[in-house]
Amino acid sequence: MIVTQQQPNIRHLTLPDLEEYFVAAGDKKFRAKQVYEWIWQKHAHSFEAMTNLSKDLRQKLSEQFTLPALQVDATQYSADGTIKSRFKTHDGHLVEGVLIPTENRQTACVSSQIGCSLSCKFCATGYMDRKRNLSYDEIYDEVVLINQQAERVYNKKLSNIVFMGMGEPLLNYNNVLKAIERIGAEDGLGMSHKRITVSTAGVAKMIKKLGDDKVRFKLALSLHAANDTKRNEIMPINESNNIKALVEALNYFYKNTKNEITFEYILFKNFNDSQKDADELVKIYRQVPADLVNIIEYNPIDAVKFTKPDEETTQHFMQYLEAHKVNAHLRRSRGKDIDAACGQLANKES
Secondary structure (H helix, E strand, O other), X not given: OXXXXXXXEHHHOOHHHHHHHHHHOOOOOHHHHHHHHHHHOXXXXXXXXXXXXXXXXXXXXXXXXXXXXXEEEEEEEOOOOOEEEEEEOOOOOEEEEEEEEOOOOEEEEOOOEEOOOOXXXXXXXXXXXXXXXXXXXXXXXXXXXXXXHHHHHHOOOOOEEEEXXXXXXXXXXXXXXXXXXXXXXXXXXXXXXXHEEEEEOOOHHHHHHHXXXXXXXXXXXXXXXXXXXXXXXXXXXXXXXXHHHHHHXXXXXXXXXXXXXXXXXXXXXXXXXXXXXXXXXXXXXXOOOOOEEEEEOOOOOOOOOOOOOOHHHHHHXXXXXXXXXXXXXXXXXXXXXXXXXXXXXXXXXX
């Protein structure tokens, strides 16, 4: 039996790789640049779409390479303007991304993994198995497809990208950084890294690696509890990456990059919403050069019985932070009616 080697993904070739391929094939070197533009700037999802190449060349490329791309599998529109998309990968997996429009911004919330392995108790994705990492070209496709939605529906391009969808970005480190490099490249989407935020549940070693690599994007830490006992209860990753280790890693990251750091903190009724909890949060905030604490409304999911505190408790919590000179912002939920809000992404049927 003859076993044929799988054709390589053409998007995993660099421009010099493509130039080498065309020269070796006896073709013109400039063909490489044409193909590269189709892949990364014109967003071709098939060789047939590369219309300035001859039919024979397109056929030859399709025989020697693959061009796997995300496809939009389902789209839901929220009453508040949020759009959730379910994407299908070339091998049949599903992953979700969200377009969040406001008056001044068009933000893409993108996923980095299919499912998640961290099992955070309040997050719908945490109750799914992690199937695999998304490759950098798949993450790039998410951004491209959401940008096309923004242009089609709102006549505006994306202004911001947040890695706050499905999965833990720092456990798919290389693909996430390569995707961001392509998103920022002039021969990619040309978006400033300062408009990109990567959110992590807290992988101290990889936060330090971000510092070593001197990345230029912003970092958000999903804190959600300001002492180890409570954080262990809702975020198992804290058992191996406790708050002290994360504070040290964030300071290292800042020292090496001077990039903006944000804390994310979901309020849960009768769990982390007391004045004592607020005081512990103030103490952590003072240990890190953080720019902002985002206080997030809890969005219910089927698997657990957490609820959000009443408005009065929320306001008291915010007032305590503000009285203690914490730059805090209350983030109201978007897209709750289509399960597109923070912590709700789970590939549910529309």
